[in-house]
Amino acid sequence: MKYASSITVALALMVAACGGKGDVPSGQVVATVDGQEVTLADLKAEMSTDDNTDANTQAQALERIIARKLLAAEARRQKLDSTPLAAIVKTQAEETALAQLLARKVTEGVPKVSEDEINEFLRSYPASISDRRLLSVDQFFVPSLPPKVLEEISKVKTMEAAEAILNANKVVFRRTVTNVDTVSLDPAFAQQLVGTEGNDIFVMPNGQSAEIGRIVSSRSEPITGDAARQAARTIMMRQRSVEMVNNQLGKVIAEGRRKVQVNPQFQGKAAPASAAEAAKQAAPAVAK
Structure with missing residues (x-):
C-alpha cells in the first residue's frame, strides 16, 4: 500500500480530531469519523489522482474529508438533512457530481501529444515556456x-x-x-x-x-530543457481535455435541449448560453 506509509504521521496527528475510539485505523482505512470509515479510495478521490504520494497533500486532503464529515454530522444532529431545502441541495450536488464524472470519463480518451507537436508548441508560444x-x-x-x-x-x-x-x-x-x-x-x-x-x-x-x-x-523566468517539454505537454493535454469535454458534453446538452419545454414566464429574453458554455457551468471542476 503505497499510501499507508506516507500518511502515517498525518493520521497520528489527526486521530484525536476524528473522535474515534478503540483501534487505530489501519490497512485500507485511513481514519474514522463519527464511526464512519475514510478509506484510501476516499482519499484518492479527494485528491483527484492516484499518483500523488506527497504527505502534505494527502494530509490536507484527509483534513478536508474529516472537517466535511464532522460538519455534515452536526447538520444531521440539527435535522437539517430532513428540510425541503436539503432535498434540493442534495439533488444539485448529485447532478453536479455526475456531470463531472461524465466529463472525467471523456478525458480518458484524450490523445497523447507527440514530440513534433511539442516542438511546434515551443516555437509558437514562447511566452508560455522559453520566454515565460x-x-x-x-x-x-x-x-x-x-x-x-x-x-x-x-x-x-x-x-x-x-x-x-x-x-x-x-x-x-x-x-x-x-x-x-x-x-x-x-x-x-x-x-x-x-x-x-x-x-x-x-x-x-x-x-x-x-x-x-x-x-x-x-x-x-524561462523554463528550459526537459522541464520545458514536460510543461508544454501538460499545457497541450489540458487544452485537449477541455476541448473534448466541452465538445462532447456540449453535444449532449444541445441534443437534450430539443426536448426541453420551458414555461414562457421563465423564458429569458437573452439568448441561452452556448452548449460549450453550458458544459463549463455544469461540470466546472473538469470542463474549464
Missing part, C-alpha cells in the same frame, strides 16, 4: 460587463480611459494589483498579453465578467 514571464498587473475586475461597454473599452488604450467608460456607464468594478505567471495562461492569450507590455491595456472577457489591465512590471 512573471508579471505584476494593475487591473480592473468587472463582475458583469455589458457587451456595449466592452466594445467601448476595446477601443481605448489606457486604464484611465477604461475607468472613465466604466464610471460613465455605472458599471461596478474592483481595482487590484495581481501577479500573473504566463505559464498558467492560455498560450495564445499569454502571447497577446506580453505584447501589451509598456503599451496598451488588455481586455480579457470571461463569460459575463472581464478583466481589464496593464502590465506594471515583468521578470523573465
Whole structure:
C-alpha cells in the first residue's frame, strides 16, 4: 500500500480530531469519523489522482474529508438533512457530481501529444515556456460587463480611459494589483498579453465578467530543457481535455435541449448560453 506509509504521521496527528475510539485505523482505512470509515479510495478521490504520494497533500486532503464529515454530522444532529431545502441541495450536488464524472470519463480518451507537436508548441508560444514571464498587473475586475461597454473599452488604450467608460456607464468594478505567471495562461492569450507590455491595456472577457489591465512590471523566468517539454505537454493535454469535454458534453446538452419545454414566464429574453458554455457551468471542476 503505497499510501499507508506516507500518511502515517498525518493520521497520528489527526486521530484525536476524528473522535474515534478503540483501534487505530489501519490497512485500507485511513481514519474514522463519527464511526464512519475514510478509506484510501476516499482519499484518492479527494485528491483527484492516484499518483500523488506527497504527505502534505494527502494530509490536507484527509483534513478536508474529516472537517466535511464532522460538519455534515452536526447538520444531521440539527435535522437539517430532513428540510425541503436539503432535498434540493442534495439533488444539485448529485447532478453536479455526475456531470463531472461524465466529463472525467471523456478525458480518458484524450490523445497523447507527440514530440513534433511539442516542438511546434515551443516555437509558437514562447511566452508560455522559453520566454515565460512573471508579471505584476494593475487591473480592473468587472463582475458583469455589458457587451456595449466592452466594445467601448476595446477601443481605448489606457486604464484611465477604461475607468472613465466604466464610471460613465455605472458599471461596478474592483481595482487590484495581481501577479500573473504566463505559464498558467492560455498560450495564445499569454502571447497577446506580453505584447501589451509598456503599451496598451488588455481586455480579457470571461463569460459575463472581464478583466481589464496593464502590465506594471515583468521578470523573465524561462523554463528550459526537459522541464520545458514536460510543461508544454501538460499545457497541450489540458487544452485537449477541455476541448473534448466541452465538445462532447456540449453535444449532449444541445441534443437534450430539443426536448426541453420551458414555461414562457421563465423564458429569458437573452439568448441561452452556448452548449460549450453550458458544459463549463455544469461540470466546472473538469470542463474549464
